[in-house]
Amino acid sequence: MKIKILAFGIAKDIFGSTSVNLEMANDSTVYNLKYLLEQQYPQLKQLASYMVAVNNEYALPGDSLHERDEIAIIPPVSGG
Amino acid sequence: MKIKILAFGIAKDIFGSTSVNLEMANDSTVYNLKYLLEQQYPQLKQLASYMVAVNNEYALPGDSLHERDEIAIIPPVSGG
Amino acid sequence: MTKSSKKNHLNTNFQIFPFPLNVQYVIDWVMSPESGGIDVFIGTVRNQTKGKKVIRLEFEAYEPMAICEMEKIAAQAFKKWPVQKVLIHHRTGILQVGEVPVVIAVSAAHRAAAFDACRYIIDTLKQTVPIWKKEFFEDGEVWVGAHP
Amino acid sequence: MTKSSKKNHLNTNFQIFPFPLNVQYVIDWVMSPESGGIDVFIGTVRNQTKGKKVIRLEFEAYEPMAICEMEKIAAQAFKKWPVQKVLIHHRTGILQVGEVPVVIAVSAAHRAAAFDACRYIIDTLKQTVPIWKKEFFEDGEVWVGAHP
Numbered sequence: 001m002k003i004k005i006l007a008f009g010i011a012k013d014i015f016g017s018t019s020v021n022l023e024m025a026n027d028s029t030v031y032n033l034k035y036l037l038e039q040q041y042p043q044l045k046q047l048a049s050y051m052v053a054v055n056n057e058y059a060l061p062g063d064s065l066h067e068r069d070e071i072a073i074i075p076p077v078s079g080g
Numbered sequence: 081m082k083i084k085i086l087a088f089g090i091a092k093d094i095f096g097s098t099s100v101n102l103e104m105a106n107d108s109t110v111y112n113l114k115y116l117l118e119q120q121y122p123q124l125k126q127l128a129s130y131m132v133a134v135n136n137e138y139a140l141p142g143d144s145l146h147e148r149d150e151i152a153i154i155p156p157v158s159g160g
Numbered sequence: 161m162t163k164s165s166k167k168n169h170l171n172t173n174f175q176i177f178p179f180p181l182n183v184q185y186v187i188d189w190v191m192s193p194e195s196g197g198i199d200v201f202i203g204t205v206r207n208q209t210k211g212k213k214v215i216r217l218e219f220e221a222y223e224p225m226a227i228c229e230m231e232k233i234a235a236q237a238f239k240k241w242p243v244q245k246v247l248i249h250h251r252t253g254i255l256q257v258g259e260v261p262v263v264i265a266v267s268a269a270h271r272a273a274a275f276d277a278c279r280y281i282i283d284t285l286k287q288t289v290p291i292w293k294k295e296f297f298e299d300g301e302v303w304v305g306a307h308p
Numbered sequence: 309m310t311k312s313s314k315k316n317h318l319n320t321n322f323q324i325f326p327f328p329l330n331v332q333y334v335i336d337w338v339m340s341p342e343s344g345g346i347d348v349f350i351g352t353v354r355n356q357t358k359g360k361k362v363i364r365l366e367f368e369a370y371e372p373m374a375i376c377e378m379e380k381i382a383a384q385a386f387k388k389w390p391v392q393k394v395l396i397h398h399r400t401g402i403l404q405v406g407e408v409p410v411v412i413a414v415s416a417a418h419r420a421a422a423f424d425a426c427r428y429i430i431d432t433l434k435q436t437v438p439i440w441k442k443e444f445f446e447d448g449e450v451w452v453g454a455h456p
Contacts, residue, residue, distance in 0.1 A: 009440030010454040056373040078452035079439025089292030136225040158304035159291025206344040
């Protein structure tokens with residue numbers, strides 16, 4: 001399946017774009033996605049931490065991804 | 081000495097006036113004043129409590145009063 | 161400007177007004193380039209007390225002493241927490257439901273101090289500042305807290 | 309009105325604005341005849357961080373998710389304390405020193421709940437709501453908290 005990943009804050013700087021497209025196996029999880037992204041963008045591993053959001057909710061590593069999900073990389077937040 | 085006592089809140093209602101004048105001995109204390117007032121205005125004894133202020137400060141029973149002091153009866157406060 | 165405001169320093173502002181308080185003025189006054197957070201407490205006249213309908217309130221202040229007591233509270237707040245500016249404005253006179261008897265605002269570099277100080281100030285003000293509130297009900301009126 | 313405001317209920321108001329926040333609107337919105345106290349937290353852009361001069365800030369939000377997270381925080385606040393209305397407004401874009409990135413306002417019948425809930429909301433917002441801040445210094449810029 002083809003998935004689109006939104007990027008914010010420093011993740012946008014790392015990707016060099018507000019979103020990236022990836023091709024992944026149909027039964028992929030958040031864990032698989034992080035692994036793949038860290039291969040392509042090693043700077044992600046230097047962040048203090050980062051989360052993945054699926055459909056506007058923080059996701060756990062074991063959660064599976066689906067083709068039409070809205071997926072986003074959430075680097076450490078600093079609002080307020 | 082002649083002293084003038086300002087009254088606020090329910091003390092104003094008890095005195096029927098925003099101030100009363102009293103004749104007191106020159107070495108009178110806050111304690112003496114309260115005793116005298118409670119003789120003249122027994123309703124003061126029904127209050128939850130009340131303080132005497134001398135020159136814009138809360139006074140203690142042993143503090144002495146002087147002719148030109150600004151004296152006020154402070155019933156329980158309820159601002160805010 | 162009231163007589164009492166002459167006592168104010170650059171980082172404190174205490175006033176008693178017989179007319180509506182201006183919250184925008186309050187916020188503009190406490191803000192500064194050094195502050196990172198402002199906590200503002202706004203008291204409002206509630207339509208009931210202990211289940212009884214309130215028609216309106218009346219506030220009376222012993223003004224010079226009230227300002228002195230506000231100064232003491234603010235001095236304590238500056239001693240206890242790293243705050244930058246402290247403002248206390250209180251109304252007198254008749255207030256309808258929804259009107260604002262008191263506004264307290266505190267600015268600080270970091271928000272924890274602003275929250276702690278603002279809460280301390282309103283809690284202490286209610287115990288020490290010589291201001292009195294009369295509640296008007298449909299069937300009478302009462303000076304709050306006067307009797308046990 | 310933003311797209312996200314459609315989700316708002318009568319007692320909550322969450323918005324993300326690319327233009328200056330209106331504090332007077334905020335206060336008018338949270339007031340009600342049932343409320344006795346309102347606590348308002350106003351974040352302001354500070355002219356320094358850890359001793360380093362700040363020129364300006366930039367805020368970026370993942371808007372739909374930020375609104376979802378604000379809703380969760382408010383739901384927790386309503387569960388924890390007897391509060392009446394909760395408002396969270398956050399800025400995006402470039403902000404100069406002294407400008408206001410966030411305003412949080414909570415009304416309640418009694419002030420303790422308003423203070424507790426307002427503080428909980430800002431503390432939690434800073435941990436969970438997907439909004440990012442970039443600090444601009446004289447010699448560079450940095451996304452706050454991104455690196456260890």
